[in-house]
Structure formats: C-alpha cells, structure tokens
Amino acid sequence: TVQPNSIEARDAAYHLHPYSNARKAEAEGSLILEEGEGIYVTDNTGKRYIEGLSGLWSVAVGFGEQRLIDAANAQMQKLPYYHAFAQKSHTPAVELAEKLVQMAPVPMSKVFFTNSGSEGNDTVVKLLWYRANAMGQPQKKKIISRIKGYHGVTVASASLTGLPYNHMSFDLPLPGIMHAGCPHYGGFAQEGESEEQFVARLAQELEDMILAEGPDTIAAFIGEPVMGAGGVIVPPEGYWAAIQAVLKKYDILLIADEVICGFGRTGQMFGSQTMGMEPDVMVLSKQLSSSYMPISAVLVNDRVYQPVADESDRIGTLGHGYTGSGHPVAAAVALENIKIIEERDLVGNAARLSPLFLSRLKDLTANPLVKEMRGIGLIGALELKQQGDAVGVAGGAMAAACMERGLIVRNLGDTVALCPPLIITEEQMVEMFDIYADALASLSF
Numbered sequence: 001t002v003q004p005n006s007i008e009a010r011d012a013a014y015h016l017h018p019y020s021n022a023r024k025a026e027a028e029g030s031l032i033l034e035e036g037e038g039i040y041v042t043d044n045t046g047k048r049y050i051e052g053l054s055g056l057w058s059v060a061v062g063f064g065e066q067r068l069i070d071a072a073n074a075q076m077q078k079l080p081y082y083h084a085f086a087q088k089s090h091t092p093a094v095e096l097a098e099k100l101v102q103m104a105p106v107p108m109s110k111v112f113f114t115n116s117g118s119e120g121n122d123t124v125v126k127l128l129w130y131r132a133n134a135m136g137q138p139q140k141k142k143i144i145s146r147i148k149g150y151h152g153v154t155v156a157s158a159s160l161t162g163l164p165y166n167h168m169s170f171d172l173p174l175p176g177i178m179h180a181g182c183p184h185y186g187g188f189a190q191e192g193e194s195e196e197q198f199v200a201r202l203a204q205e206l207e208d209m210i211l212a213e214g215p216d217t218i219a220a221f222i223g224e225p226v227m228g229a230g231g232v233i234v235p236p237e238g239y240w241a242a243i244q245a246v247l248k249k250y251d252i253l254l255i256a257d258e259v260i261c262g263f264g265r266t267g268q269m270f271g272s273q274t275m276g277m278e279p280d281v282m283v284l285s286k287q288l289s290s291s292y293m294p295i296s297a298v299l300v301n302d303r304v305y306q307p308v309a310d311e312s313d314r315i316g317t318l319g320h321g322y323t324g325s326g327h328p329v330a331a332a333v334a335l336e337n338i339k340i341i342e343e344r345d346l347v348g349n350a351a352r353l354s355p356l357f358l359s360r361l362k363d364l365t366a367n368p369l370v371k372e373m374r375g376i377g378l379i380g381a382l383e384l385k386q387q388g389d390a391v392g393v394a395g396g397a398m399a400a401a402c403m404e405r406g407l408i409v410r411n412l413g414d415t416v417a418l419c420p421p422l423i424i425t426e427e428q429m430v431e432m433f434d435i436y437a438d439a440l441a442s443l444s445f
C-alpha cells in the first residue's frame with residue numbers, strides 16, 4: 001500500500017507511466033530509484049539491485065560514469081544548446097556524425113540525428129517516402145517489418161512494431177506497413193520442420209508477400225539483427241542471408257534497427273556484423289550514449305542519401321528535423337561514451353563473458369518451468385511455460401521474485417530477459433545468475 005504524501009503517492013497521483021497499467025500504478029505505486037553505480041541501482045529505501053536489463057537495454061558503461069558526467073558538464077558550459085536547422089552546426093554533432101560513418105560496418109554516407117529510437121525509425125519511413133517521390137516512383141513506399149519486431153511507439157514506428165499492445169486501440173498499423181513472419185524457430189516452426197526448412201519457408205513467404213503486393217510498391221524491409229522486446233529472438237543460421245537474397249532480387253532496401261544491438265551487445269560492435277547483414281540504413285540509439293542523454297542516429301548510404309538530397313534541392317528544403325536533432329550535450333556524451341566502449345574494449349568484454357552468460361542460462365533449462373533458452377553475446381532470456389490461460393503469469397512471478405532478491409529484470413510475457421551493462425565482470429555475472437537461479441527455484445504454480 002502507498003503511504004499518504006510519500007513520493008510513491010505523488011507518483012501515483014501525477015504520473016501517467018509509459019508501458020504500465022495505469023490503474024495498477026495508481027493503486028500500487030511504483031518503484032522509486034534514487035541512485036546508480038556501475039551495474040547497481042538503489043531505491044529510495046536504500047535497497048540495492050543489479051540492473052539486469054541495463055535500464056532499457058541501454059546503459060552499456062554502467063551508472064555513475066564520471067567521464068560522461070564531465071563530458072555533459074563541459075559541453076553545458078560551452079554551448080548547452082544549438083540546433084542543426086538552416087545550415088547551422090556545432091563540433092559535437094560534426095564529430096559524432098563523422099565517427100559513426102567511420103565506425104559503420106558497411107559504407108554509409110550521412111547521419112541524421114534524432115532523439116529516440118522511435119523518432120529514428122519514423123525518420124527512416126519519411127526519408128524513404130521522400131526518396132520514392134524523388135525517384136519518380138511514388139508507389140514505392142510500403143515497408144515490410146516483422147511479427148514481434150520492435151521499432152518504437154510513434155505513429156509510423158508503432159506501425160512497424162509487430163506486437164499487439166502497440167496496435168490495439170491505437171488504430172494502427174498505418175496502411176502500407178506489413179508484417180512478415182517472425183524468425184523464432186521455437187515459436188513458429190511447423191511440425192517436423194528443420195531450422196533450414198523454417199528459414200527457407202520464411203524467405204519464400206516474404207517473396208510471396210512481395211509478389212502479392214507488387215515488388216515496385218515496396219521500399220524497404222526493416223529488422224533488428226536480434227529481436228529484443230519481442231522476446232530476445234536470435235534468428236536461425238542462414239536467416240539473414242536468405243532474407244537479403246530476396247530483397248536484392250526485388251531491389252528492396254534493408255534497414256537494420258540496431259537500437260539494442262548496436263555498440264557491442266551481440267559481442268561485435270554492431271548486430272549487423274554478427275548477423276552478416278549489409279543494411280542501407282542503420283538506426284542507432286540506447287547504447288549510443290548509454291542513455292545518459294536521449295539521442296539517436298539514422299545512418300543512410302548513398303542509395304538513400306542522393307535522391308533525398310536531389311529532392312530537397314528541387315523542393316527547396318528537407319522539411320524534417322527536431323529541435324533536439326544532434327543536441328550538443330547529447331552528442332558530446334555519445335562521443336565520450338563511444339570512446340569508453342573502445343578504450344575499455346567493452347565489446348571484447350561482451351564476447352569474452354558471453355560463453356559464461358549463455359551457459360548459466362542454459363543450465364537453468366533443467367528446471368521444468370522453463371520452455372526455452374535464447375541468447376547471443378550479452379543478451380538472453382528464459383521463456384517460461386505459460387501458466388493457465390494468461391500469458392505473463394509465470395514471467396511476472398519470476399520478475400517479481402528477482403526484484404525481491406535484488407535483481408531488476410523485465411518479463412516480456414513469459415520471457416524473462418537479461419541484458420546486463422557491458423562493463424559487468426565475471427564475478428558480478430555469477431552474482432546476477434545466482435539471484436536469477438534462486439528466483440527461478442522459488443517459483444511454484
């Protein structure tokens with residue numbers, strides 16, 4: 001119960017929470033976090049938790065990183081704000097754009113800055129519509145996403161997202177956005193189908209969808225290299241190669257939503273490298289700044305940039321951009337964050353600790369409540385067997401049991417995800433899994 005006049009009570013009174021049941025948040029209150037240090041956060045009662053999901057898959061360098069605080073402070077003092085409209089710029093935006101183009105695993109031309117993953121994906125949709133007009137192909141604007149893909153919540157991004165809660169009662173998806181099959185073998189394979197056959201079927205179904213819609217009406221295919229919010233879904237071997245072969249055949253662009261995978265999560269700098277993807281567009285956010293500041297970046301190659309530039313020249317301006325596009329403080333923090341990731345070899349740390357991470361998860365599949373284990377790099381999950389008719393009973397109980405024991409994780413239905421900060425040590429990994437295992441062992445239905 002919520003104490004009158006407490007911070008919890010004031011939260012319940014005034015705060016409409018994202019991704020929460022509003023009535024439940026009013027009645028039960030919410031957890032109030034006060035501080036963070038490394039992989040740990042502390043609530044307002046002084047209880048300490050391991051942040052097993054890096055906040056929202058994002059605090060790569062951990063909490064309380066002094067270098068990011070100093071970078072923000074220095075930029076605040078120098079130039080706390082400027083925009084990038086009407087041919088204005090500033091050093092942090094220039095340096096970050098240059099750095100991202102240099103880091104990209106495939107040739108990229110330009111960077112458009114946005115403030116969130118959702119805005120990044122919305123920007124991609126608009127740039128592709130603009131491009132289609134520029135190329136005299138105004139019909140080539142449809143975008144294919146995937147069931148269980150997660151791309152955000154703004155109107156176009158929520159349409160790209162392939163999860164029911166993001167469409168239900170919002171009158172979405174928008175027309176012209178379709179959803180192809182989800183590459184979750186354990187969830188969608190047909191009886192007796194091998195992984196190879198499953199991949200071949202998904203590629204065939206994609207081709208059928210393209211042919212039914214008309215190949216000249218489809219601008220792009222968007223996907224996360226590894227799905228995150230849809231339940232940590234690692235596609236089977238050969239999936240991206242098969243999908244890319246279909247896209248090439250029909251001259252359809254590939255957008256890699258690297259919002260979770262980017263900056264080391266899969267054990268390489270970008271998920272596209274781990275998955276052998278050659279995207280025309282990449283969307284980056286979250287670990288770009290370790291979420292110390294909101295920032296996202298859309299990287300486009302010349303196939304996208306050149307027609308967009310021509311169209312802006314014909315019309316007179318590219319009529320798109322945000323007050324916060326390339327915000328100098330956010331850009332300065334992102335630059336310092338990338339420096340830390342490189343200097344401390346956090347990508348290497350993820351790769352080195354991945355076998356331990358995955359084997360500890362795998363060990364837990366011996367528990368009869370577990371349906372499946374999934375993971376790669378330092379992102380993973382256990383999917384628990386559904387209890388009764390309702391999805392999320394088992395997952396919710398597991399998340400609550402972890403929380404009680406000092407570990408914050410997130411359940412996506414009955415899938416309980418782990419995605420610790422990339423700075424995690426072997427010792428801390430053991431500590432995290434000991435809690436996770438104990439929580440699992442405590443469940444009984």
Ligand code: PLP
Pocket residue numbers: 056115116117118119121150151152153224228229257258259260285
């Ligand atoms: N794309 C992916 C892959 C994500 O995981 C998310 C957020 O979780 C988004 C896009 C949306 O980002 P934001 O919440 O910053 O709008």
